[in-house]
Amino acid sequence: MPYEDLRHYLRVLEEKGKLFRISREVDKDWELSAVAKLVFRKIPDERRPALLFEKVKGFSTPVVTGVLGASRQVYAIALETELNFEEIFRRWSRAQADPVPPVLVESGPCQEVILRGDEVDLFQLPVPIWTVPHDPAPYFTSPYVIGRDPESGARNVGTYRLQLKGKCKTGIYFGNNLQDLRRIIDKNEKQNRPTPVAVVLGTDPVIGLTSVSKVPFGLDELAVAGGLRGEPVEVVKCKSSDLEVPATAEIVLEGEIPPGIREDEGPFGEYAGYMSRGGPSFVINVKCMTTRRNPIFQAFVSQMPPSESSCIRGFGFGVPIYKKLKYDLGLPITDLHFKTAGGSTAYLVISMKKENEGQPKQAIWGAWAVLPRFAKFTVVVDDDIDVRDSFAVDWAMSFRVQPARDIFIEPNTLSVPLDPSVPIEGPVSDERRALGSKIGIDATKKHDFPPIAFPPREHILEVEKRWREYGLHLIS
Ligand SMILES: Cc1cc2nc3c(=O)[nH]c(=O)nc-3n(C[C@H](O)[C@H](O)[C@H](O)COP(=O)(O)O)c2cc1C
Ligand SMILES: [Mn+2]
Numbered sequence: 001m002p003y004e005d006l007r008h009y010l011r012v013l014e015e016k017g018k019l020f021r022i023s024r025e026v027d028k029d030w031e032l033s034a035v036a037k038l039v040f041r042k043i044p045d046e047r048r049p050a051l052l053f054e055k056v057k058g059f060s061t062p063v064v065t066g067v068l069g070a071s072r073q074v075y076a077i078a079l080e081t082e083l084n085f086e087e088i089f090r091r092w093s094r095a096q097a098d099p100v101p102p103v104l105v106e107s108g109p110c111q112e113v114i115l116r117g118d119e120v121d122l123f124q125l126p127v128p129i130w131t132v133p134h135d136p137a138p139y140f141t142s143p144y145v146i147g148r149d150p151e152s153g154a155r156n157v158g159t160y161r162l163q164l165k166g167k168c169k170t171g172i173y174f175g176n177n178l179q180d181l182r183r184i185i186d187k188n189e190k191q192n193r194p195t196p197v198a199v200v201l202g203t204d205p206v207i208g209l210t211s212v213s214k215v216p217f218g219l220d221e222l223a224v225a226g227g228l229r230g231e232p233v234e235v236v237k238c239k240s241s242d243l244e245v246p247a248t249a250e251i252v253l254e255g256e257i258p259p260g261i262r263e264d265e266g267p268f269g270e271y272a273g274y275m276s277r278g279g280p281s282f283v284i285n286v287k288c289m290t291t292r293r294n295p296i297f298q299a300f301v302s303q304m305p306p307s308e309s310s311c312i313r314g315f316g317f318g319v320p321i322y323k324k325l326k327y328d329l330g331l332p333i334t335d336l337h338f339k340t341a342g343g344s345t346a347y348l349v350i351s352m353k354k355e356n357e358g359q360p361k362q363a364i365w366g367a368w369a370v371l372p373r374f375a376k377f378t379v380v381v382d383d384d385i386d387v388r389d390s391f392a393v394d395w396a397m398s399f400r401v402q403p404a405r406d407i408f409i410e411p412n413t414l415s416v417p418l419d420p421s422v423p424i425e426g427p428v429s430d431e432r433r434a435l436g437s438k439i440g441i442d443a444t445k446k447h448d449f450p451p452i453a454f455p456p457r458e459h460i461l462e463v464e465k466r467w468r469e470y471g472l473h474l475i476s
Pocket of ligand 1: 141156157158159160161173174175176178179180181211212213214215300302308309312313
């Protein structure tokens with residue numbers, strides 16, 4: 001059963017113990033982000049819930065964060081799937097192969113309240129400041145920005161951060177010139193035309209998951225969301241443009257990106273755990289704001305990992321590599337994991353039941369071929385090593401690796417986006433300046449190893465059963 005809207009999904013999360021309500025008043029300009037960061041730091045992934053801040057100082061609208069990726073379990077609940085790459089990969093590939101186009105309906109709750117022109121005041125929304133004191137302004141971090149290709153008419157939905165700039169104005173930032181909405185703006189700018197956009201905040205979670213995912217340019221993310229849901233997304237016409245938006249969205253900002261205008265944007269605290277640099281970027285002039293009665297404001301937590309962003313990226317980048325290695329190359333890989341400390345981009349661990357000595361290197365090259373900017377460190381381990389257990393991976397690196405034989409470095413490769421260790425002079429979008437290097441480590445056993453010096457499994461299970469009898473539960 002697909003989720004009808006954000007509210008329905010939040011009810012399900014709460015039933016499953018994955019939504020935590022904070023009723024104490026919090027300040028959105030310093031406190032909310034610090035609470036979210038500490039929750040990510042202190043509570044392990046298996047137990048970490050999404051957070052509903054019920055009372056934000058000075059606002060009647062509550063803020064919810066972590067709803068797509070407070071933890072790996074939360075992501076799986078959002079996608080209504082089992083928590084493993086095989087199932088997650090199947091779900092995404094079926095949805096892309098069989099997209100279900102949205103259906104237009106007459107009216108929807110997202111337009112229960114309509115504010116036009118001067119009535120619009122973005123300062124009435126509880127938009128948090130994320131990195132104090134470095135972010136210059138509050139930021140919308142989970143906008144699903146809808147636009148339309150002026151040539152093909154195809155719809156696009158993507159998540160690009162928005163800086164709150166005025167009563168009716170935001171900035172918008174593109175990580176590179178090939179982001180789909182950026183390409184749409186280019187086409188309009190060449191004709192000196194504005195680009196109409198609709199910024200959607202708070203929906204059924206699969207719309208968010210498609211908004212942050214790369215699907216081929218021209219494929220409508222709302223149709224992929226329909227494929228994931230198994231039912232079409234219902235959309236309504238915007239009040240000030242021809243764009244269509246999910247009928248049950250919490251908040252919609254209708255506006256335009258004017259041609260030829262660039263203003264300072266950023267800096268912004270980014271997923272690598274450092275500030276990214278600011279620079280000139282586009283703006284959105286908001287003409288109309290529609291909301292549900294008593295809307296809920298949704299936001300993604302990014303910045304220093306672990307974060308919602310590192311959780312989402314771990315799946316977003318893991319799935320295409322899993323597909324390539326397992327199904328296109330036929331490699332016997334058993335699991336993979338982008339380490340959270342690497343922002344789920346820089347550091348990849350792959351496990352495999354290798355059949356020959358060439359396969360670990362083939363897996364490493366395969367991963368780099370799929371996502372050439374990512375996996376700066378790539379480690380391949382045998383299938384007895386849990387890729388999510390850092391201790392086990394370090395153990396394999398310590399005693400299954402001979403550095404001179406098993407480690408290789410590739411110079412002059414594309415670098416991880418926003419990796420501050422890459423010296424960049426000049427514009428960040430100049431990829432030639434952003435070359436870095438990569439390291440591949442084959443941490444599999446290359447010959448017969450002695451037996452592992454650890455008690456047999458049946459003895460371990462028996463001792464675990466007797467744990468309380470020894471009194472050891474009191475200290476562990
Ligand atoms: C939490 C989060 C924040 C993101 N912020 C940005 C951003 O500010 N700018 C950007 O270009 N991409 C950002 N992305 C990545 C895009 O959402 C992603 O590349 C998506 O595919 C863009 O849609 P498009 O492929 O239709 O262009 C972000 C992703 C996540 C998970
Ligand atoms: Mn797209």
